Amino acid sequence: MHTSQIIQAWGKILRGQRPSLSLEITRECPLKCPGCYAYDPAHLGGGQTLRDLNDRRGQSLVDGVLEIVDRLKPLHLSLVGGDPLVRYRELESLVPQLLGRGIHVQIVTSAFRPLNAGWSAMPRLHIVVSIDGLQPEHDARRAPATYDRILKNIAKQKITIHCTITGQMMKRSGYLREFLEFWTPRPEIKKVWFSMFTPQIGDDLPEILTPVERAQAIADMLQLRKQYPELDMPEVVIRQFSSPPSRPEDCIFALTTTTVSADLQTRITPCQFGGRPDCSRCGCFASMGLASVGAHKLASVIPVATILKASIKVGQRRANLPKSPKGRAPKEVFPVLRPGQRTQHELSRN
Numbered sequence: 001m002h003t004s005q006i007i008q009a010w011g012k013i014l015r016g017q018r019p020s021l022s023l024e025i026t027r028e029c030p031l032k033c034p035g036c037y038a039y040d041p042a043h044l045g046g047g048q049t050l051r052d053l054n055d056r057r058g059q060s061l062v063d064g065v066l067e068i069v070d071r072l073k074p075l076h077l078s079l080v081g082g083d084p085l086v087r088y089r090e091l092e093s094l095v096p097q098l099l100g101r102g103i104h105v106q107i108v109t110s111a112f113r114p115l116n117a118g119w120s121a122m123p124r125l126h127i128v129v130s131i132d133g134l135q136p137e138h139d140a141r142r143a144p145a146t147y148d149r150i151l152k153n154i155a156k157q158k159i160t161i162h163c164t165i166t167g168q169m170m171k172r173s174g175y176l177r178e179f180l181e182f183w184t185p186r187p188e189i190k191k192v193w194f195s196m197f198t199p200q201i202g203d204d205l206p207e208i209l210t211p212v213e214r215a216q217a218i219a220d221m222l223q224l225r226k227q228y229p230e231l232d233m234p235e236v237v238i239r240q241f242s243s244p245p246s247r248p249e250d251c252i253f254a255l256t257t258t259t260v261s262a263d264l265q266t267r268i269t270p271c272q273f274g275g276r277p278d279c280s281r282c283g284c285f286a287s288m289g290l291a292s293v294g295a296h297k298l299a300s301v302i303p304v305a306t307i308l309k310a311s312i313k314v315g316q317r318r319a320n321l322p323k324s325p326k327g328r329a330p331k332e333v334f335p336v337l338r339p340g341q342r343t344q345h346e347l348s349r350n
């Protein structure tokens with residue numbers, strides 16, 4: 001992150017806003033990955049699941065996304081799903097409009113279908129392809145987005161690979177090295193990121209790393225980053241996996257990101273996982289990245305996280321302060337559209 005981006009983000013926090021937005025733009029996904037958090041019954045807080053939501057498509061989706069973006073004005077926007085490429089026509093319309101607003105846009109996909117040829121040349125657009133392990137394990141978990149298909153669909157692109165490390169992978173010594181050996185020589189690969197599987201509280205799944213496997217994954221990444229420059233994970237970030245935030249209230253990533261599900265109304269809390277994520281076993285790369293920033297001590301004395309949390313409180317107080325002697329209702333942090341209510345974009349088009 002550049003200094004100018006940090007200053008911009010800080011400015012938003014002091015105004016009571018969150019600098020990052022993550023939108024699940026569709027409830028659909030052609031994959032059925034074991035351990036997928038998006039379709040977990042806990043993801044939306046219980047009751048309904050992602051598949052139950054009324055999502056949008058066509059111009060209504062484009063308008064809905066632009067309306068939220070124009071309202072919340074994020075500096076960074078992640079488009080996720082389901083799989084956002086299910087709505088590739090809408091994405092092709094949305095991406096230039098979002099970039100035109102100066103936002104950094106990230107599309108997180110399984111690459112089950114080809115990516116738009118023009119995307120590779122667009123500044124501030126980042127394509128992140130999830131590839132979970134070597135071909136035998138990946139293809140078993142993530143068909144139809146198999147290795148063969150991904151290799152065809154990412155041709156001539158510049159992408160970041162995101163691999164979620166599971167307990168199964170860590171049962172075999174040298175697994176992460178083999179993964180990097182396969183992917184990093186390819187011309188399409190700009191960066192590789194590793195996360196670790198993050199369970200909900202009380203989960204007992206084969207994907208969960210044991211403490212020994214977690215420590216081994218950290219040691220492996222620390223070693224591998226020296227040999228594979230594409231592994232774009234600073235040492236301080238990797239070390240952060242050994243002491244993840246203890247609760248969502250301490251997670252800078254959760255505190256600075258708004259996550260909204262596929263009806264463009266439902267907030268996902270406390271973070272992108274939803275439900276009751278087990279922070280003590282969190283393996284989210286983005287969370288560790290921001291935690292490492294928070295752990296940095298300004299003038300070797302005050303951790304950045306302390307200042308950040310104070311800034312968030314100041315921002316929330318300012319956002320809720322009455323402006324006139326008569327006062328006004330506290331501003332909703334994320335006011336939602338009522339069912340059937342039309343967005344400003346929809347109204348302006350009529």
Ligand code: SF4
Nearest residue numbers: 029031032033036082
């Ligand atoms: S691609 Fe993502 S959203 Fe789809 S099933 Fe797999 S983990 Fe879930």
Ligand code: SF4
Nearest residue numbers: 251271277279282287
């Ligand atoms: S990203 Fe990780 S640490 Fe942050 S709230 Fe979610 S599970 Fe907890």
